[in-house]
Amino acid sequence: MKIDRENLQRKVAELKKAGYTYLVKITAVDYSTNVQAVYILRNIPKSEDVTIEIDLGNDDLWLPTLIDHYRAADWYEREMSEMFGIEIRGRVARRLLLEKWDGVDPPLRKNFQWNAPYKST
Amino acid sequence: MPITRINIGPVHPSTHGVLRLVVDIDGDTVKNVEPHIGMLHRGVEKLVETRMYMQSPPYMEKLDYISPLSYDEAYVAAVEAALGVEVKERAQYVRLIQLELQRIASHLFFIGTLCNDLGQMFTTFMWAFEDRDKVLYLLQEATGSRMFYVNMRLGGVVRDLPPDFAEHALNFLDYLDKRLKEYESFIEKNPVFMERMKGVGVLSRADAIDLGVTGHVLRASGISYDVRKDKPYYVYEKLNFNVKTQQGGDNFARYKLRMEEIRESARLIRRALNTIPEGDALGMPIRLIGPSAKNKISMVSRELPRGEALMYLVADPQRPYRLSIRSPCFINLAALGHLTSDVRLADLFAIMGSLDLVVACVDR
Amino acid sequence: MIGNLLSYFFLAEWLSSSNPLLYLLGLVVYAIAVAIVISVFAYCFGWIERKIIAKVQHRHGPTYVGKYGILQNLADLVKLLAKQQTVPDTADKPVLYLSIMLVLAISTFIIFLLPLSPTLQASNLGFGLLAIFVIIAFFPMLIFLTGFSSGNKFADISAQRSVLIMIAYEIPMMIVVAAAALLSRGYNIQSLITMQSSNYFVVLMPIGFVVFFIVMLAELERPPFDLKEADSELIAGWLTDISAPFYAFALFIDYTRMFMGSLLIAILFFGGWYGPLLPPEVWLLIKAVIISLFIVVIRATTMRMRIDRILRTGWWYLVPLSLINLLLVYILFVG
Numbered sequence: 001m002k003i004d005r006e007n008l009q010r011k012v013a014e015l016k017k018a019g020y021t022y023l024v025k026i027t028a029v030d031y032s033t034n035v036q037a038v039y040i041l042r043n044i045p046k047s048e049d050v051t052i053e054i055d056l057g058n059d060d061l062w063l064p065t066l067i068d069h070y071r072a073a074d075w076y077e078r079e080m081s082e083m084f085g086i087e088i089r090g091r092v093a094r095r096l097l098l099e100k101w102d103g104v105d106p107p108l109r110k111n112f113q114w115n116a117p118y119k120s121t
Numbered sequence: 122m123p124i125t126r127i128n129i130g131p132v133h134p135s136t137h138g139v140l141r142l143v144v145d146i147d148g149d150t151v152k153n154v155e156p157h158i159g160m161l162h163r164g165v166e167k168l169v170e171t172r173m174y175m176q177s178p179p180y181m182e183k184l185d186y187i188s189p190l191s192y193d194e195a196y197v198a199a200v201e202a203a204l205g206v207e208v209k210e211r212a213q214y215v216r217l218i219q220l221e222l223q224r225i226a227s228h229l230f231f232i233g234t235l236c237n238d239l240g241q242m243f244t245t246f247m248w249a250f251e252d253r254d255k256v257l258y259l260l261q262e263a264t265g266s267r268m269f270y271v272n273m274r275l276g277g278v279v280r281d282l283p284p285d286f287a288e289h290a291l292n293f294l295d296y297l298d299k300r301l302k303e304y305e306s307f308i309e310k311n312p313v314f315m316e317r318m319k320g321v322g323v324l325s326r327a328d329a330i331d332l333g334v335t336g337h338v339l340r341a342s343g344i345s346y347d348v349r350k351d352k353p354y355y356v357y358e359k360l361n362f363n364v365k366t367q368q369g370g371d372n373f374a375r376y377k378l379r380m381e382e383i384r385e386s387a388r389l390i391r392r393a394l395n396t397i398p399e400g401d402a403l404g405m406p407i408r409l410i411g412p413s414a415k416n417k418i419s420m421v422s423r424e425l426p427r428g429e430a431l432m433y434l435v436a437d438p439q440r441p442y443r444l445s446i447r448s449p450c451f452i453n454l455a456a457l458g459h460l461t462s463d464v465r466l467a468d469l470f471a472i473m474g475s476l477d478l479v480v481a482c483v484d485r
Numbered sequence: 486m487i488g489n490l491l492s493y494f495f496l497a498e499w500l501s502s503s504n505p506l507l508y509l510l511g512l513v514v515y516a517i518a519v520a521i522v523i524s525v526f527a528y529c530f531g532w533i534e535r536k537i538i539a540k541v542q543h544r545h546g547p548t549y550v551g552k553y554g555i556l557q558n559l560a561d562l563v564k565l566l567a568k569q570q571t572v573p574d575t576a577d578k579p580v581l582y583l584s585i586m587l588v589l590a591i592s593t594f595i596i597f598l599l600p601l602s603p604t605l606q607a608s609n610l611g612f613g614l615l616a617i618f619v620i621i622a623f624f625p626m627l628i629f630l631t632g633f634s635s636g637n638k639f640a641d642i643s644a645q646r647s648v649l650i651m652i653a654y655e656i657p658m659m660i661v662v663a664a665a666a667l668l669s670r671g672y673n674i675q676s677l678i679t680m681q682s683s684n685y686f687v688v689l690m691p692i693g694f695v696v697f698f699i700v701m702l703a704e705l706e707r708p709p710f711d712l713k714e715a716d717s718e719l720i721a722g723w724l725t726d727i728s729a730p731f732y733a734f735a736l737f738i739d740y741t742r743m744f745m746g747s748l749l750i751a752i753l754f755f756g757g758w759y760g761p762l763l764p765p766e767v768w769l770l771i772k773a774v775i776i777s778l779f780i781v782v783i784r785a786t787t788m789r790m791r792i793d794r795i796l797r798t799g800w801w802y803l804v805p806l807s808l809i810n811l812l813l814v815y816i817l818f819v820g
Contacts, residue, residue: 023333027445029435031416038433038445040420044330044344047351051420072333075455083166097159107167108443114167127638134720149642149792240718240789242708247542313709313788466642467791470718 002053005037009064011052012041016069019043020050023066026076028084030110035084037063056086065091083108124152131160135238135470138480140454144469151469154461156454161484169444174200175275175407177441182269184448185482188227188426190219190260190270192482195423197273198354199432199444202419204275212277212402213355218290218393219263219272221386225297226256227426228379228386231477232304235376238474239317240467245308252300255293262286274404281402287394294387301383318373322460322472325370332456335449336428337382338476341367341374348424360392372475379477416442425449427477450482500606515607519597522770527740530774531558534781541785561733568729575636576726584630585731585738591623592741599748600674602758602765614672617749618662624704624742625651632723643722646712646792650703653799658700660807661693664814665753678757687754689818693810694754696803701746703795706739707780709787710795743780747773 003011024040039052054063065088066073077088078097085106105112130141141157165184169177181196182189194216201208208216233249257267263282264272272279308314324334329342339346347364349357365381367374417436422429428449435443453476460476461469499511532547532555539546547554572578595617600606610616625647632644665686669677680686687694703710712722719725724735751757751772758765760772790798 021330024429025431025433025445025447027433027447029443029445040431040433040447044346047346049420070333071331071459072452072455075451079451107164112167114171125638125642127642135718146642149646236788240708240711241787242538242784244538244542244785247544251543307786311787313790316794317788317791465791465793467712467718467789 001050002055005054005056005063008039008052008054009066009069012039012066012069015041015050019046020048023070023072023076024049026066026073026080028080028086028108030084030108032110033058035061035086035109037080037086039066061085062087062089064089067091082106085109123147135474136480137234137473137478140478140480140483142469144466146466149466151461151464151466154458154469156457158451158454158480158483161480163485165485166444166446169441171440173440177444178271178273179269182271183481184446184485185425185427185450185479186268187230187479188223189268190223190264190272191227191423191425192430193271193273194220195421195425195430195432196444197275198423199419199421199434200436200441201275202421203417203434203436206276206405208355209277209400209402209404211281211398211400212404214393214397215263215278215282215402216273217355217357217360218282218390218397219260219270219278221390221393222256222260222263222290224386224426225383226253226260228383229253229256231379231426232308232376235471235474235477236308236314238470239314245304248300248304252297255296259286259290259293262289274407277402277404279404282397287397290390290394294391297383297387301380305380315373317468317471318376318475319369319371321372321468322464322475323369323371324456324460328459329370332459333452334428334456335452336425337375337378338428338453338456340365341378342370343368348422348429352422354423356393357389360389360396362389372471375475427479427482428453446485448482448485450476450478450480451485454478454483500604512607515605516597520593523593523596523741523744526744526770526774527737528558530740530743530777531736533778534784537778537781538785541782565733566730570729570731572728573636573726577634577636580630580634581726582731584627584634585727585734588624588627588631589734589738589741591620591627592738592745595620595745596741596748599752600678600757601769603675605766606675609673609675612672613674614662614666614677617674618659621658621704622651622655625655628723631727635723635726637726639719639721639725640723643712643719643725647723649792649796650710650712650799653796654700654703654803657696657799657803657807658704660804660811661690661697661700662753664690664693664807664811667811667814667819674752678752678759681756682759685754685756690810690814692806692813694750696807696810697753698750699798699803701750702780702783703799705742705746705780707743708784709790711789712792712795743777744773747776747780750776 020041020043022042022044024042026037026039028035028037035056035058037054037056039054041050041052042048056063061084063086065077067077075097077091080086081088082097083106124145124147126143126145128141128143130136131139136142139160141160143155143157144151145153165180168180178193178196181192184192229249229252233246236245237243260270261267263286264270264280324338324342326342326344329339329344343366345364345366348354349362350364353362363385365378365385367378415437419434419436421432421434423432429447430449431447433445433447434441457473457476460472464472499507500515502508502511535557536546547557550556550560572581597607598613598617600609628647629644632640632647665677666672668686668689669680724732727735748769751769755772758769760768763771
C-alpha cells in the first residue's frame with residue numbers, strides 16, 4: 001500500500017495493533033525522479049506480509065522514525081539514511097553504520113558515481 | 122569500579138571475521154556493547170546493479186561463505202520470480218537436497234565454532250569440520266566445487282545429481298545420525314558447557330519479535346516461524362517439513378534447536394532422495410536479457426541456515442535496477458546489544474557465538 | 486635419567502656432605518641436572534601434548550620436521566627466537582621482563598627444592614613443604630605484575646582475574662597441604678613420602694586429592710581454569726603483549742609449571758618415588774608424566790569456566806571440602 005510519510009506512524013501503529021508486530025525490512029529504491037521507501041511488516045501467526053511504500057520525491061528526503069514501534073527499525077533506519085541520504089526525524093542521530101565516508105553522495109542513489117576514482121577525504 | 126572501555130576486534134580470535142566491538146565493562150560485567158560493522162562492506166547491492174542478471178550469483182555466494190549455495194539460490198529465485206520462470210519439478214528436488222545439505226554443513230560449522238567460543242581447545246571444532254568436510258564432498262560431487270558452487274540457473278540447476286549420489290548421501294546421513302549422538306553425549310554431558318549455555322543470553326518472546334531477530338534465534342524463543350513452512354517454496358510442503366522450536370530462548374535453546382534442525386534436514390534429504398522424480402533438472406543457458414517489463418518488483422523470502430533472507434528485487438530488462446537484501450545476520454547482530462546487557466565478559470562471546478554471525482553477511 | 490646416573494656416582498654423596506665446598510659444588514651440579522631434566526621434559530611434552538590433542542581431534546599433529554614431527558618444537562623455537570620483539574610503549578618494560586623471568590625462576594626453584602629420591606635432594610628442610618607452597622603463592626602476584634605492566638587492557642583484566650583466583654584457591658590448597666602434613670606428622674617432604682610407603686595419601690584422603698587437583702589446574706592455568714589467558718575473550722591474557730623470544734619463554738614456563746604441578750601431586754598423593762623394580766627417580770618422573778598426560782587430556786576436551794563460577798566453586802565447594810577433608814583426616818588417622 002502507498003501512504004504519505006506524515007501518516008506513517010499512525011498507520012504503523014494501526015497495523016501493529018492488527019497483529020503486524022514484526023518488522024522484516026526497511027529499505028529504499030531510488031527511481032531517479034523519486035526515492036521510494038519500503039517498509040515490510042509481518043503478522044507472524046497469520047504469516048502475512050504487508051508492504052508500505054512511501055514516495056519521498058527527490059529533494060526533501062526525510063522520514064519519521066519507527067524506533068518507538070519496532071526496536072528492529074534502529075539499524076535499518078541507520079543503514080537506509082546512510083545509503084540514501086534520507087534524514088530520519090524523531091530519533092537520536094547515530095554515527096554511520098556501514099561506511100565512514102562523509103561528504104560523498106549516498107552510495108545507493110542512482111547519481112552516485114560508482115566508477116569514479118576514489119578521492120580521499 | 123570505573124567503567125573500562127575495551128576494543129575487541131577487528132582482529133580477534135572470536136569475532137568470526139572483521140567485526141569490531143567496543144565494549145564498556147564494569148569489572149567483569151558488560152555494560153554496553155557497540156558493534157562497529159562495515160569493515161567487510163563490499164557494496165554488493167550496488168555491484169549487482171552494474172551486472173547482468175546471471176553474472177551476479179558468484180557475488181551472492183560471497184555474502185555468506187559458510188552457506189554460499191543458499192544465497193545463490195535466494196538470488197536466482199528472486200530473478201525467476203521477476204522473469205516468471207517456472208522451476209522444473211526434478212530441479213526443485215535437486216535444489217532442496219543441495220540446500221539442506223548446505224544447511225547441515227553450516228550448522229555443523231556453528232556447533233564447532235560455538236564450542237570454540239566457549240573456550241574449548243578446538244576439539245568439537247575439528248570433529249565438526251571433519252563431518253562438514255564430508256558434506257562438502259557430497260556437494261562437490263553434485264556441483265563440481267567445494268566452496269563456491271554457483272549451481273543455480275534460471276529454471277533449474279547447472280548439473281543434475283550424479284547417478285550414485287543418492288547412495289553416497291544416504292550413507293553419509295546414516296553416519297551423521299551416529300555422529301550427532303556422539304556430539305550430544307560429548308558436549309551436553311560436560312557440566313561446564315551446560316553451565317555456560319543454560320540461562321545465558323535469554324531472549325523473551327516479546328523481545329524477539331520486537332528486535333526482529335530471525336532464524337534460529339527467533340525459533341529458540343518459542344516463535345514458530347520458518348519460511349519453509351509459512352511461505353513454502355519448492356517441495357517442502359510435500360515432504361512434510363516440520364518447524365522445530367525451543368522454548369528457552371537462551372544459548373542452550375539455540376544450540377539444541379540447531380541440533381534438531383540438522384536431524385530435520387537429514388530427514389528431508391532422505392525423503393527427497395526417495396521420492397525424487399525422473400526427468401530433466403537442467404536450467405536455461407545463461408540468458409543476458411531480463412524481463413520485458415520495467416520496474417517489476419519481486420520479493421522472495423528464503424530460509425537460509427542463519428535465518429530469513431529477503432530479496433527485494435526491482436527488475437529492469439537488462440539488469441537489476443535495485444536489489445535490496447535483508448540479511449539475517451545483520452538483524453541478529455543488531456540484537457546483540459540487548460542480549461548482552463549486564464552479562465559477564467566471557468558470556469558476551471558465548472552469546473555472539475550462539476547468534477552464529479557471518480560478518481560478510483552482516484555487511485554485504 | 487641424567488640425575489639418576491649422577492646420583493649413583495657422586496651427586497648424592499656431595500649433597501649430603503658436611504664439607505660446605507663439596508655441598509656447594511653438589512648444589513651447582515644438581516641445579517644443572519634439574520635444568521636439563523626440565524628442558525627435556527618441556528621439549529618432549531610440548532611434542533607429546535600436540536600429538537595427544539591432535540589424536541583427540543582426529544588430526545595428525547606435527548609430522549613434517551623430523552621423525553613423527555619430533556623436531557617441530559625446535560623449529561618453532563628457532564622461528565620465535567628469530568622474530569622481532571615488539572613491546573607497546575605503554576608497557577613498563579623492566580617490570581614486564583623481570584616478572585616473566587621470575588615466574589620461570591620460581592617454578593624451576595620449586596622443582597629444585599623437591600627431592601627426586603631418598604638421597605637426591607638439594608636440602609632436607611624440616612619445613613620444606615611449607616616453603617614450597619609459600620613460594621607458589623608468588624605466582625599470581627607475578628602474573629598480576631606481568632599483566633599490569635604490559636599496559637594492555639586485556640592483560641590488565643587477566644591480572645585482576647589472577648588475583649581473584651589466587652584469593653579463592655590458595656586457601657583450600659593450603660588446607661589440603663595442612664591435612665597432608667597432619668598425616669605425615671610434619672612439613673618434611675622426605676618423611677611425607679616415607680609415610681606413603683604402605684598407603685598412598687590419595688587412598689587416605691581422596692577428597693583432599695580431588696580438591697588439590699582442581700586447585701592445581703587453576704594454579705597452572707590449565708583448562709577449564711585457563712581464565713588468565715582465555716584466548717576466546719582475552720586474546721592471550723597476561724601474555725597478550727609478549728612476543729617472539731619471550732613468547733617462547735612463556736611457553737617454556739607453561740611446561741615447567743605443569744611439570745612442577747605434576748611433581749607436587751605425585752609427591753603429595755601418589756607416594757613420590759615408591760614403585761617396584763625401577764630406581765626411585767624414574768618412578769617419580771613416570772608418575773609426574775602420567776599426571777601431566779591426564780592434565781593434557783582434560784585440556785583437549787573441556788570448555789572454559791566463567792570467572793564468577795570459578796570463584797563460587799572455590800568458596801562454596803573447595804573450601805568446605807578441604808575443611809571436611811582435614812576433619813576426616815584428624816578423626817580417622819590422628820585423633
